[in-house]
Amino acid sequence: MGASRVFLGHVALFTAAIAAPLEERKEKPKSFLADLGNSTWVIGNGIWNVTQGRQYATKLWYKGKDRVGQAVGHYVSYNGAASDLNWTSAAIADSGNNWINVKFTAKEGDFHWLIHDDLAGAYQYFVNHALPTLGEFRTLWRLDNTSFPKGHTNVKDGVLPPLSDYVAATKVQDETWQKVDGTFLTKYDWSAFLREQIYYGVYGDEVGSWYINPGKDYYNGDQLKEELMIHRESLTGDAVQLNMIHGTHYQAISKDSFADGKTWGPWLWYLNDGSKDDAARRWKQEEKAWPYEWFEDVAYQSRGSVSGKFLLSDGRPASGAAAFLGDSNSNLSTLDQGKDYYYTAYADGNGQFSIDDVRAGTYGLYAWSNGGKIADVTTSFVQNGVVIRKGKATSLKTLTWAVTDKKKRIFQVGDFDRVTDGFALSGPTPFEHGRISKCPSNLTYTVGKSKTSDWYFGQSALGTWSIIFNLVSIPSSAAGAKLTASLAGFSGGSSADILLNGAKIGNITTNSVLLPSSQDTYRGATRAGEWRLLEFPVGKEVLKKGENTVDVKVTSSTQWRGWLWDSIVLEWV
Known part of the structure; x- marks a missing residue:
């Protein structure tokens, strides 16, 4: 600790020297980069400064204290913690009257800190040059747990579990512990839907550290993309603030290769006194300013818009449909797309949608039911070759969606x-470890009598869930029927047979090619995960007049592993 205090004192002397006298520095702090040698640099302004080493930024001086302390600090890595970037040089890439743009260079690419003299925090972005094919790519802070005892996302706020709770508990799986009282500690309860975030971070009574990402086009995935946002590090107690700019925490297989020049950001890393109200105000300011006029990049500034109207083939408008602008002619799901830039929207009551500030390029347009007035729609819409041009409004007019x-x-x-909304135990929160174990082993749902809330959000335990329905007649025009099982998520380890009147017509099978395992139920997701669509033909002879039964019979079960239900549909074909 003695060495740390001496070094921080050196930093303080350095900042004072470049901005003395003190009174002048308070009126107009000056941003700086200092090279201390031995792959060590100091960046900041008169409000804060960071000591950056070859791998980690090990000191964050703010409001009179080092806010990293014994924690790890700031770093950039890919594929989890396996590959942290190593900075070979630092330089001021650009500057103005009251700001500097500091570029740290690694073999994989350049990480930038745009520092304004009067800003507590910095704008950050990364420009790819040689990243490998990867699933996870992130920037993050691991901060002092006494300065930052609390966490905040749009769905969860409160005190991060103290390290003593982990020590007294029993580890039961990946970053998950069971306490003596039977409840669980897991970092995954601090997950959230990534594209719904406004500001999130860690905070305390003196300070707050926030990520504000007003532009989300550099993220992989669609509206239902979930990510781990913050957590308590279970071994050290660090307060962890994640910026998962390409993540896979709730996906089975998602790996992408990126073009030279692919840019993530800019986003704002923001410091304050711990006020969530202030962070919310700053979010509104950044949202209004995005896309940032000051970011001098031709591709970033080359943007247009797209609009259109989804009309179902039966004449109804696709009211409230989810729209996604992604890769053209892709064989990947919208959740798995991630090599370029992506945009989301929802149609209005008339099926009209519009997306502004889209980077110029060629896209695929995807749409699917978001419930509501089109909750019966089981098909999806795709149109490839949608061209967006700089400064132009692309009108797709009326788009017919076959249903x-x-x-x-x-x-x-x-x-x-594509979510579990409406089913029993699907809420009140979208994440809770072990909640799927509260779902029953056996269940009977009677069509025409039972309510949606009589069905449960997830299935895993050995047993049978039955759907009883009556047929007045068998239509002579029907060649057969089709059963559609729409799963909002699936974690391998449990399997089931699907039977109709005792005859097996399908299955939900671990290790199936159609069902690669993601970490949905395993990591406590209760609302959504990686959506799967299973369709099974039904012979006409299997159905009968009068009472019929569809059974979903779990034949093998692994604790906390199973599937999330979206919908199950039977129809004539």
Whole structure:
């Protein structure tokens, strides 16, 4: 500790020297980069400064204290903690009257800190040059747990579990512990839907550290992309603030290769006195300013817009549909797309949608039911080759979306919207370890009598869930039927047979090619994960007049591993 105090004193002397006298520095602090030799640099202004080493930024001086302390600090890494970037040089890439742009260079690319004289924090961005094919790419802070005892996302706020709680508990799986009282500690309860975030971070009574990402086009995935946002480091107690700019925490297989020049950001890393109200105000300021006029990059500034109207083939507007602008002619799901830039929107009540500030390029347009008035729609919409030009508004006019005939529907359990909303125990929060174990082993749902809330959000335990329905007649025009099982998520380890009147018609099978395992239920997701669509043909002879039964019979079970239900549909074909 003695050496640390001496070094921080050296930093303080350095900043005072370049901005003395003190009174002048308070009125107009000056941003700086200092090279201390031995791959050590100091960056900051009169409000804060960071000591950056070859790998880690080990000191954050703010409000009179080092806010890293015994924690790890700031770093950039890919594929988890396996590959931290090593900085070979630092330089001021650009500057103005009251700001500097500091570039740290590694073999994989350049990480920038845009520092304004009067800003507590910095704008940050990364420019790729040689990243490998990867799944996870992140920037993060690991900070002092006494300065930052609390965490905040848009769905969870409160005190991060103290390190003593972990010591007294029993580890049961990946970063998950069971306490003596039977409840669980897990970092994954601090996950959230990434594109819904406004400001998030860690904070205390003196200070707060926040990530504000007003532009989200550099993220991989669609509206239902989930990520770990913050947590308590279980071994050291560090307060961890993650910036998962390309993440896979709730995906099975998501690896991308990136073009030279692919840019993540800019986003704002923001410091304050711990006020969430202040962070919210800053979010509004950044949201209004995005895309940033000051960011001098031709591709970033080359933007247009797209609009159109989704009309279902049965004449209804696709009210509230989810729209996603992503890769053209891709064989990847919208959640798995991540090599370029991506945009999301929801249609209004008339099926109209618009997306502004889209980078120029060629995209694929995807759409699917988000429940509501089109909760019966089981098909999706795709149109490739959508061209966006700089300064131009692309109008796609009316887009016809082919849907099945509602008159052929035999039954439907749950809205078709890729989430578990409406089912028992799907809330009140979208993440809770072990909640799937509270779902019953056996269940009977009677069409026409049972409510959506009588079905549960997730299934894992050995047993049978039955759907009883009546048929008045068997239509002579029907060649057969089709059962659609829409899963909002799936974690391998449990399997089931699907039977109709005792005859096996399908399955939900671990290690199936159609069902690669993601970490949805395993990491406590209760609302959504990686969506899967299973369709099974049903022979006409299997159905009968009168009472019929569909059974989902779990044949093998692994604790906390199973599937999230979106909807189950039977219809004539």
